[in-house]
Amino acid sequence: MTIEREKIYMEARISFDKGEHDKAEKLLLELLKANVAYADVYNKLGFIYHQKNDFEKAAWFFEKALQLNPGYTEASLNLSVTYNELGRFEDASRIFSNAAKIAHPTPSSIDPYIQGKLANEHSQLGDHYYDLGLYDEALAEYKKALKLRPNFVDIITKAGVTLREQGLFDEAISVFIRAKEVNPKYVAARVHLGVTYYMKGFIDLAVEEWEEAKKIDPNNKDIQAYMNLVKKEIV
Numbered sequence: 436m437t438i439e440r441e442k443i444y445m446e447a448r449i450s451f452d453k454g455e456h457d458k459a460e461k462l463l464l465e466l467l468k469a470n471v472a473y474a475d476v477y478n479k480l481g482f483i484y485h486q487k488n489d490f491e492k493a494a495w496f497f498e499k500a501l502q503l504n505p506g507y508t509e510a511s512l513n514l515s516v517t518y519n520e521l522g523r524f525e526d527a528s529r530i531f532s533n534a535a536k537i538a539h540p541t542p543s544s545i546d547p548y549i550q551g552k553l554a555n556e557h558s559q560l561g562d563h564y565y566d567l568g569l570y571d572e573a574l575a576e577y578k579k580a581l582k583l584r585p586n587f588v589d590i591i592t593k594a595g596v597t598l599r600e601q602g603l604f605d606e607a608i609s610v611f612i613r614a615k616e617v618n619p620k621y622v623a624a625r626v627h628l629g630v631t632y633y634m635k636g637f638i639d640l641a642v643e644e645w646e647e648a649k650k651i652d653p654n655n656k657d658i659q660a661y662m663n664l665v666k667k668e669i670v
Contacts, residue, residue: 570600
């Protein structure tokens, strides 16, 4: 890079860091016209277009950044978020997975921040499968997420709910109990455990879980509704 182009690059970075995105965009595009093909240049332009809600263009620039540097973690994160905006959920998960494999050959060695983000990507993809009634696929994604972050109690609970939807009540109960062990104050796990006990006909156990949940969250209307329904049945 010539001294003149180096100056343009530094000015573009300073403008970008200040949030002066229009100025930064102009300078970065000037660098591309001058054949300065830095992954950072493409990534910054992708970020700018993402901020402008031009997700298709943003994705193109992030993809170019990753072509130049497949191990560029920030570009992977940005592209994954952009793919989510475009509804390309499987692509979002794939980008994260590929980046993790290149940078770290084993899940245990992945940076904790990336590990958490990747777990959430799998969880979100699982949510979409769940909403479509594709429970096997949803459960597979939740399991991938939990392999990365075994103690994400919300994802443990989602896995339990999915098992229950499949009619696997005993397996679901075991998963909800696991969620309670991880975080005894996580209300959703206790509520769903109570619902599952109720479906199995274990009314006393269901009420016990809901009462414990109500102690943690006294204003939870769902808990009170469940308890009222059970009381009517008992009467």
